[in-house]
Amino acid sequence: MQLAQSLQAIKPSYIREILSVANSADVISLAGGLPDGDHFPLALMEQSIQRLSSRAELFQYGSTAGYGPLLDYFRECYQLPKEQDALVCTGSQQGLDLIARVFLDAGDKVVMEAPSYLGALQVFGLAQASIESIQQRADGPDLQELEQCFANKTIKMFYAVPDFHNPTGVCWSLEVRQKVAQLCQQYNVALIEDAPYRELRFSGTELPLVSSFCPEHSIVLRSYSKIATPGIRLGLVSGPKAWVSALERVKQGADLHSSQPMQAVLLDLLQHDDFPNHLNNLRELYRKRCQYLANQLIEKLPNNCQFEQVEGGMFIWLQLPDCDVDSLAKQMLNVGVAVVPSSVFYQSTAGKQSAFRLNFTNACDSDLALAVERLAQVLEAVK
Ligand SMILES: Cc1ncc(COP(=O)(O)O)c(C=O)c1O
Incomplete structure (x- = not known):
């Protein structure tokens, strides 16, 4: 059977190729966006999981919007105003997919910062949207470029990751946040x-x-x-009621609802007395790993490899001298280190930086040190 036209336009993902070998035991992977599995809050989830077998009602079909008590908790926790609704989804990735299906017609224009989250590029590509790339600066999108784009083109939505961007780790400043919000209102663009x-x-x-x-x-x-675990596959979409209601209609056709037993477990976890401790420990672990990786990069790499310090998230964006990043990433794999080359995060060749995305959350210090040592050797050899 022939593939749909929307799929024919999608290139096979290079990142999949890397990730398929990145899991082998002799490869140090800084490639995935994986949280540290040794620090999953499984002990805090244990009682809740054990109790599931006596809660048959959770295993019945449930409501598309989500498990009621969890939705109540979210409404309170995020202080959602009465004009807004929320929908539990199967990972935030499903939320993104639903948004594309509900709001985008082929050819609609979506603005994204470049580089961009690969999963969003895929979703918008499948929806046959037209992607407008805006350069990213150290404190968020280039505002002049953004305003020109909003003013001169009919933009439907601006997709953004303002807190610790994937892949760059950039966090928008307060001024940029306020200005982007004002532009979205002025030009009637959905954020x-x-x-x-x-x-x-x-x-x-x-x-x-x-x-x-x-x-x-x-x-x-x-x-x-x-903050919990990726395997439970839970996320949340919130926004104006009419928009969330449309998303709910499409989710009904997609999967009826997200797993209710897992939603009940998530609620217990979020309300667990020790959950704030878990979060603090996780932040501290990631802060130390990030700092360790940053120190290794400064110590071992030549001056023409640069990066900005990040204040959170999972990635360091290592800018390299102009080079063929795909071939460099393959050479890194040959020496047992998986990284993601910047090429996969751009929609077009314009404004492409040579860089690697380095994940610091799922490797111990000794692996981080070894990975940077090998990176230094590979860079030395291609000089
Ligand atoms: C920016 C961004 N959005 C969405 C997702 C998908 O997250 P989820 O596991 O909730 O589907 C990721 C995953 O890494 C991400 O980096």
Whole structure:
């Protein structure tokens, strides 16, 4: 059977190729966006999981919007105003997919910062949207470029990851947040604020969600993959009632609802007395690993390899001298280190930086040190 046209346009993912070998025991992987499995809060989930077998009602079909008590908790916890609703989804990735299906027609224009989250590029590509790339600066999108784009083109939505961007780790400043919100209102552009790393701030001060400055123009995507576990596949979409109601209709056709037993377990976890401790420990672990990796990079790599310090999230964006990053990433694999080359994060060749995305959350210090040592050797050999 012939593939749908929307799929024919999608290139096979190079990152899949890397990740398929990255899992082998003799490869140190800084490639995936994986939280540290040794620090999953399984002990805090244990009682809740054991109790499941006596809660048959959770194993019945449930409501598409989500498990009622969990939705009540979210409404309270995120202080959702009465004009807003929320929908539990199967990972925030499903939220993104639903948004594309509900709001995008082929050819609709979606703005993204470049580089961009690969999963979003895939979703918008499948929806046959036209992607407009805006350069990213150290404190967020280039505002002049963004305003020109909003003013001169009919933009449907701006997809953004303002807290510890994937892949760059950039966190938008307060000024940028306020200005973007104002532009979205002025030009009637919907902001899709994807915030899976927001709770992973390990230094600096928390900043308001961009959507808090333009709630009637925004949808927020939250994920429980990084603070609970990715395998439970739970996320949350919230936004204006009419928009969430449309998303719910499409979710019904997609999977009826997300797993109810897992939603009940997530609720117990989020309400567990020790959950705040778990979060603090996780932030501290990631802060130390990030610092360790940063120190290794400074110590072992030549000066023409640069990176900005990050205040949270999971990645360091290592900028390299102009080079063929795909071939460099393959050479890294040959010496037993998996990294993701910057090429996969760009929609077009314009403004492409040569860089590697380095994940610091799922490797111990000795592996981080060894990986940087090998990177230094590979860079030395290609000089
Ligand atoms: C920016 C961004 N959005 C969404 C997701 C998907 O998260 P989830 O596991 O909740 O589907 C990821 C995963 O790494 C991500 O980096």
